[in-house]
Amino acid sequence: MKNFLVSSLITCLILGCSTSSTLPNKEQYSYYTGGKSAGDATSLYWYTEKSASPSSAADYVTAGDYGWYHSDYRWSQGKLREMIREGERLKNDALVNYRIHIRFNKDGEAIYQHYRLDGKVLPIKPTELVQYVDEAKRAANVAKAQDKKGFxxxxxxxxxxxxxxxxxxxxxxxxxxxxxxxxxxxxxxxxxxxxxxxxxxxxxxxxxxxxxxxxxxxxxxxxxxxxxxxxxxx
The missing domain is CATH 2.40.50 (OB fold (Dihydrolipoamide Acetyltransferase, E2P))
Known part of the structure; x- marks a missing residue:
């Protein structure tokens, strides 16, 4: 019995050492927030970096009578890969619901696009795709720049x-x-x-x-x- 207990203890110690040595290093996350006003639009921003590379961002934008939206963005290997935006926008003097969902491949091409406005599915213009990518970058850049100033x-x-x-x-x-x-x-x-x-x-x-x-x-x-x-x- 003693030999069995000693053998079991040695086995546990070996497994314990093996497990701890293979634990991955914790990835470092950095979190930033910010915002700005421009004309009728006011934007609140959130941005997260993982190991000093873009990981995710989000915004909440309100433009008075013209509507509002909030967005969620995610990067992978330094490239924007997916975004979803939901909100309301002005159409024929009334606010209507809309939703945008886009996935990008590693080369930045929009391989999945879905835009629904007031219950109808519509195409997304190439210029709008560029605009959405720029808005994701703006959320990240503004939040990080304001953080550097202590804000x-x-x-x-x-x-x-x-x-x-x-x-x-x-x-x-x-x-x-x-x-x-x-x-x-x-x-x-x-x-x-x-x-x-x-x-x-x-x-x-x-x-x-x-x-x-x-x-x-x-x-x-x-x-x-x-x-x-x-x-x-x-």
Missing amino acids: RLIQGFWDGDHFETCEGKSYDHLEFNQTLPAFVVNRLSDVENYVAFVGSRRNNSVVVEDLLLLSDDGHKCVERPSLLKEDSNL
Whole structure:
């Protein structure tokens, strides 16, 4: 019996050493957020790198009466390989649903295209394909560039005295590094609001570099879009 136990222990030790030596190194992920406003459009961005290479990105874009959309992008070996976009756009003075799903091969060719607008399947123009690739790159580039400046996307609720982030952290001061219209200043001082901005956190304050969204406190925090299946084969 003793010989059996000793033999089993030696076997376990050997297997244990073998298993631990073959464990893969953990891949390094880096996460970035950001946003910008241009004309009627306001964009919130999320971007992830894996081992310093593009991995995934997402955006949420609202354009007032013209509609809104959110997108999910994924790269493989440095190339954009798949995207899904869902939202609403203006058609005949009314907002209608639309959805875009595109897969690219390793050479950047769109090998799968599906565009549905208001229940109808339509073709995607070559110029639009280029535009979608550029928008994926923009989400990545803007988020990473703002991160280098120490800024990130921050969302939360301000009641005139305290700011609580969507993650539940509270700050006593909300500072602005930009000139705001009078009506915005008055609203922020009197009414509880949802705000989204590019900025930074400093001690017990949050500093706003660029105010992106301002709405009443019934507005929900915008979560990173997750439209692509994790197990999709590229």
